Amino acid sequence: MRVGEYVLARRVASGATCDVYQGYHAVTGQAVAVKMLSPSLCSDEEVGGRFLNEAQALQQLRHEHLVQAVTSGVLPTGQPFLVLEWLPGDLHRLLKRAGGQLPVQAATRVAAQLGAALAFLHGSRIFHRDLKPANVLVATDNLAIIEIKLADLGLAKIPREEGHEGGEGLAASAISTAKRALLGTWDYMAPEQWVQSKTAGGPADVYALGILLFQMLAGRLPFVAEQQKDLMYLHLLEKPPLELLEGLAPQATRDLIAGMLHKKPLERPAMREVARQLADTPLM
Structure with missing residues (x-):
């Protein structure tokens, strides 16, 4: 064809x-x-x-x-x-080959690159809203020099082009690109996505990146449940088990993840700050 x-x-x-x-x-x-x-x-x-x-x-x-x-x-x-x-591999398959867990250097490198890409999108008022391993494509799979690229804006909130005003470039009118009640993938959805998914923005991406970084370091997700309602409860009300990261990541990284997984969107750091801290964090 x-x-x-x-x-x-x-x-x-x-x-x-x-x-x-x-x-x-x-x-x-x-x-x-x-x-x-x-x-x-x-x-x-x-x-x-x-x-x-x-x-x-x-x-x-x-x-x-x-x-x-x-x-x-x-x-x-x-x-x-x-x-x-075309990029043939993704983070989901890489994690499976690695037993579900990456060394702290590789996990931090992946998260820093994702943070930089997402901060770039947020600067144009574009919010991904479906960050997960399958949407992270791998350009170089050598863990020492791993390089990734973020894919799939299928659920993104993308402003309509309406000219340039006040130096902002894109206007504030935004739409989502899928027709369903919940926008996102359950395991990585921020509390606000469970409640009112269509209004979720930058803080939801910060939360999802925090979940993904936790997963890469710990080899498991912070919240696990078989039923949708049970998983929603965990994301809305339960504290993430950050103690599982002890000995796996430096204190600065564990503190950053704690902030990224805050239940209140406005209490999470901005993506540009996340990217900066990940790039500057000394590794163990």
Whole structure:
């Protein structure tokens, strides 16, 4: 199957709204990922518009730790697509190979790179809202020099382009790019996402990064439950078991994670401060 100048080789992932294919440029052979809106949703103008909103926003973003968008468009059938750089691995698979746990140096390096990418997004008032290992692609899997890139703004809150006012660039009107009551992945959702997910912003990303950093260090999630209501209770009311990190991370990192996992959004540090502290934290 052809999508513009690209040939689709195989489907590698399917979700509620999109399918992702591995492909290549028909002339140069450049490997790419092609994300396409599910055919069943193509008749929904709202969903299609949100997909294109994500695609157009991604094409304007340039950061060393963000997956790069190559091009986007709409097929003659009306199916919108987004072409992205291809990275074969993700943090979910890397963690499985590593037994679920990373050395403190590698975990801190991954978190610092994610913090830098998310701080960059937050500077444009774009909030990811679905940070999880499967959305962290691995460019270099040598743990000593691991390099990652953040992917998938499918649930992001992305402002509409309305010109530049007051030096802010993007206007405040924002939309989410999925139609469901809860926006996010349960294990990484901040308390406010459980209560009123569509209004969740930057602090929810800080919380999710705190969960992910805890998981990389401890080899397990801080909150575990089989039922949705039980997991919601833990995220809303229970303190994270930070004692599990003793001996696994320096005190400064444990203190930072405690702040990132604060139940109140406004009590969490800003993402730019998280990124700075992770970059500056002396390792054990």
